[in-house]
Amino acid sequence: MTFVPALRYISAITNAQQAVVTFTEEHTYSNGEILSFRVSKPYGMVEMNNLQARVLDHDSLSVTMEIDSLGFTAFVDVGQLVPVPAICVPVGSGIVPGLFVPTVNLEDVFDNLPPN
Numbered sequence: 001m002t003f004v005p006a007l008r009y010i011s012a013i014t015n016a017q018q019a020v021v022t023f024t025e026e027h028t029y030s031n032g033e034i035l036s037f038r039v040s041k042p043y044g045m046v047e048m049n050n051l052q053a054r055v056l057d058h059d060s061l062s063v064t065m066e067i068d069s070l071g072f073t074a075f076v077d078v079g080q081l082v083p084v085p086a087i088c089v090p091v092g093s094g095i096v097p098g099l100f101v102p103t104v105n106l107e108d109v110f111d112n113l114p115p116n
Helices: none
Strands: 010-015 021-023 032-036 052-058 062-065 087-092
Touching: none
Parallel strands: none
Antiparallel strands: 010 021, 010 087, 021 062, 032 052, 032 087, 052 062
């Protein structure tokens, strides 16, 4: 099933000054995009639940977020043992960081529609 905006299931979140969120499959998120997280109690890191933040960096399976998670409880991947999965949902486009002239991120939540 395809969701627009494209949500991703979370398999790991680091405790770091810039939290790294790893997904169970490749994503289409880009730097500057704003993501929101849903993390229920069985996963541990409930401090992350309902947070929104900007993507600072990314690779094919993870994103580095503008979230300081050093003081958060540890994330535990409980897989499909609970009815509510830990997920990430794009919520908007931010300004592309590092450009001389501020530019709206065009690879945002609204640009991931499946091809015709």
